[in-house]
Amino acid sequence: MRAKLFTAYSQVPKAERASGRQALALLWSASRVLTVVTGAWVLLSTVLPTLVVIALGLVVAAVPGAVAHGLGSADGHRLIMTLVLAAVVYAVSLVLNPVGSAIGIAAKARITSDMQARLMGAVSGPVGVGHLENTEVLDRLARAEGSLTGYFPGDAPVTLAGILASRASGVLGCVTIAVFQWWLGIGLLVMWLAVRR
Numbered sequence: 282m283r284a285k286l287f288t289a290y291s292q293v294p295k296a297e298r299a300s301g302r303q304a305l306a307l308l309w310s311a312s313r314v315l316t317v318v319t320g321a322w323v324l325l326s327t328v329l330p331t332l333v334v335i336a337l338g339l340v341v342a343a344v345p346g347a348v349a350h351g352l353g354s355a356d357g358h359r360l361i362m363t364l365v366l367a368a369v370v371y372a373v374s375l376v377l378n379p380v381g382s383a384i385g386i387a388a389k390a391r392i393t394s395d396m397q398a399r400l401m402g403a404v405s406g407p408v409g410v411g412h413l414e415n416t417e418v419l420d421r422l423a424r425a426e427g428s429l430t431g432y433f434p435g436d437a438p439v440t441l442a443g444i445l446a447s448r449a450s451g452v453l454g455c456v457t458i459a460v461f462q463w464w465l466g467i468g469l470l471v472m473w474l475a476v477r478r
Contacts, residue, residue: 308438311391319442326446329374331453336367389435
């Protein structure tokens with residue numbers, strides 16, 4: 282999928298390629314609320330995978346004390362609290378993908394509606410229909426709609442947000458490992474960057 286997207290993207294002349302800023306500007310112009318919600322989703326998608334691992338690590342660390350002293354002890358209460366914390370963090374992480382899909386659908390609907398209105402205004406502006414018979418104009422309209430590549434402008438902002446969240450989450454995971462073993466964190470980061478390429 283990613284190779285197909287890169288191939289389609291590389292065939293578009295540089296002057297016509299959309300940047301990440303343009304994708305986010307599309308979302309901002311369509312809905313400021315959706316832009317903020319998308320930003321919050323990116324932040325949670327970045328942080329929660331690492332928080333799940335940390336919470337599960339706290340659970341594992343609390344097990345020996347609870348086994349030695351029983352669930353009624355302070356160590357047992359600590360185990361129960363860390364289990365509840367891990368369950369809550371994990372549950373929230375499971376909800377993130379459906380929330381991201383819902384944000385993507387809402388963003389696509391808003392952006393597509395705005396773009397269709399802009400395209401209608403652009404093609405309705407000139408007098409007559411001669412411009413609608415021009416192949417260059419028709420090609421530009423098809424590119425703007427996404428019908429030539431199969432990738433639509435309305436999908437761009439949330440897709441970009443998901444990619445950014447995935448990359449930031451990987452870096453955060455490597456930094457978390459580096460807190461405990463700096464050399465292991467750096468090695469994982471180098472390997473992760475090489476694999477991601």
